[in-house]
Amino acid sequence: MxxxxxxxxxxxxxxxxxxxxxxxxxxxxxxxxxxxxxxxxxxxxxxxxxxTKEKLLLAALDHLAGRQRERIQTRVRDTDAPDDPRTIIEAVLTESLPTDQDSRTFHLVYTAYAVHAATDPALAAQPFLRAPDTMEHFLADQLRHAQRDGTLPPHRDAHTEAAILLALSAGLGTAVLLGQRTAENATTAISYHLDHLGLTRRPA
Amino acid sequence: MxxxxxxxxxxxxxxxxxxxxxxxxxxxxxxxxxxxxxxxxxxxxxxxxxxTKEKLLLAALDHLAGRQRERIQTRVRDTDAPDDPRTIIEAVLTESLPTDQDSRTFHLVYTAYAVHAATDPALAAQPFLRAPDTMEHFLADQLRHAQRDGTLPPHRDAHTEAAILLALSAGLGTAVLLGQRTAENATTAISYHLDHLGLTRRPA
DNA sequence: AAATCTTTGATACCGACGTATCAAAGCGAT
DNA sequence: ATCGCTTTGATACGTCGGTATCAAAGATTT
Missing domain, CATH: 1.10.10.60 (Homeodomain-like)
Known part of the structure; x- marks a missing residue:
């Protein structure tokens, strides 16, 4: 049948x-x-x-990464100001948190892979490990835009701030995953951090 | 024999x-x-x-946590100003990074356990998962001391800042572990972040 | 209708691993 | 010297998991 x-x-x-x-x-x-x-x-x-199982796992990782990318793009597109750096950055970072089952699975599997990659050279060579790098450049670009717009103080180093944002988001995500922190708590922390960066919303 | x-x-x-x-x-x-x-x-x-293997693994985790605690205490004690909040916090955070083989193993094993704990209730009940909580309170205390000392602006929320520091350090640590970032790069980022917090060293 | 692609079932092999068991022997203390 | 704790060796059992193989049959295409 x-x-x-x-x-x-x-x-x-x-x-x-x-x-x-x-x-x-x-x-x-x-x-x-x-x-x-x-x-x-x-x-x-x-x-x-x-x-083979290895091919299966790698295919699953690709699939997962693709879905995550889509999720974030959709989230950014659905904001009220999809061209304002502060709005974009906050959307990207909060969407990266494991809030629902989907993103929870993403975090879980991605982290599990990452742990394996730390001791397995073959896995470490996989392209999925360069995703954070792409993300970091994207965030740095947004921050530089904000500086040109006047919504971020010029004395901030965009590159370093981007790295900090990424690490912060990843760290918070892990904590949420482990139940050490609630998702609301984490989004609050992100918002708080962006506020104190001096990254303001662009007035309409 | x-x-x-x-x-x-x-x-x-x-x-x-x-x-x-x-x-x-x-x-x-x-x-x-x-x-x-x-x-x-x-x-x-x-x-x-x-x-049993389970007992072995749990014992190993205990052992690991104990060594990490010792490492951090020693590191703090060996600074030139072991009672200045900025000095203490920076020492704690940078010592938490996977710089040498020892701390690298700690990060690797701890993260691997954490991933398991996310789907295994028995492991999730283990006390080692509450270590970050202890650390967060410690950091918040230090930040409050700094505010009383006048080395941290009063408008900062100590609790939230502590959570951010912890997540940042964890996130940077993971990135270093995966080779996405160098340890120097990470320590620089931490120092940069503390500077922009307005957390200054106490003058002698 | 023939050829090809898809799907199932049963089953097998082999290696790895946790766990268990039995016998024996070295060493320390009472 | 006897008793108890430590150590080794060999070995075995059961399970699980990745992989492989063979036969057969349903579906699609030509």
């Missing part, structure tokens, strides 16, 4: 199943068998689409 | 071996067998002192 789905559908179906398992039981619970069961398909089919 | 060491010596010998394995190959490489091999003793003896 094969239902015959096309490759892309199957791929995402399997990857989404993987993320559900990883999100609820941790990355260590992700096995070829558990993913197959979660996706309601046979183990054999998982092997059919992703020959 | 038993050498007959006492319990404490053996315990630390085994735990240190575990940390060496975890530090170089990751927590996933920690098995009863690999620890035994690293410690140059028989598998049976590891079982003898720590009956």
């Amino acid at each position: 094969p239902k015959l789905a096309d490759r892309d559908t199957r791929h995402t179906q399997i990857l989404e199943a993987l993320l559900r398992v990883a999100g609820s039981q941790g990355l260590h619970a992700v096995t070829m068998r558990s993913v197959a069961a979660e996706a309601n398909i046979s183990l054999r089919l998982v092997q059919y689409y992703f020959e | 038993p050498k007959l060491a006492d319990r404490d010596t053996r315990h630390t010998q085994i735990l240190e071996a575990l940390l060496r394995v975890a530090g170089s190959q990751g927590l996933h490489a920690v098995t009863m067998r690999s620890v035994a091999a690293e410690a140059n003793i028989s598998l049976r003896l590891v079982q003898y002192y720590f009956e």
Whole structure:
């Protein structure tokens, strides 16, 4: 009784199943068998689409990164001022926090991968580890725009501030993930920090 | 040819071996067998002192936390002004970064545990997860002292600032661990942030 | 209708790992 | 010297997990 789905559908179906398992039981619970069961398909089919577990995991990471990017873009687009640095930055940083199940899974899996990458050269060479770098440049650009706009004092070093923002957001995210802090608490801290940076909203 | 060491010596010998394995190959490489091999003793003896792997891992975590606490205390004590808030805070935060092999292992193992704790209620109940809370109160106290001393502007909220410092330090630490940032870069960022807080050194 | 792609099932192999067991022997203390 | 604690060795059991293989059958395309 094969239902015959096309490759892309199957791929995402399997990857989404993987993320559900990883999100609820941790990355260590992700096995070829558990993913197959979660996706309601046979183990054999998982092997059919992703020959090895390593390929499966890397594909899942790509998928995850893509969804995260989309989430952030959507969030920025939906703000009332999608061209104001303060608005953009605050949206990006708060959307990066593990607030709902989706972003929680992202944080969890990403961190788990990162820990592996710290001792596995093959994983460390993966492109997903350069995502923060891209983000840092993006934030630094926004800060420089703000300085030109006059909504950020000129004595601030955009590059360093961007690095701080990124580390702050990551640190808060981890704390939220571990239940050491609430998401509201974290967003408040981000807002507080941006205020004290002197990064103001651009008047309409 | 038993050498007959006492319990404490053996315990630390085994735990240190575990940390060496975890530090170089990751927590996933920690098995009863690999620890035994690293410690140059028989598998049976590891079982003898720590009956189950779970107990072994928890003991290792305790050991690790204790060493980290000592490291920080020593570092603070060795500064030129061990009672000045700015000096203390900067020492604590920079010592928390993974600069040498020891602190690198600490970060790596702690993060690995934390990731597990996010999906394992039994691990989440462990006391080691409350360490950041203690640290946060400590930092907030120091900031309040600074405000009384006049080395920190009164409009800063000590509690929130402490939370930000902790998250910042953790986030920078992770970035250093992953090779996305150098340790020097991270210490510079911390120093920069403290400067812009308006947290100054107390004049002698 | 034939050829190709998709899907399942059953099953097997092999390695790794946690755990357990038994026997034996070295060493310290009473 | 006897008793108890420590240490080793060999070994085994069960489970889990990644991977592989074979046969067969449904679906799609040509």
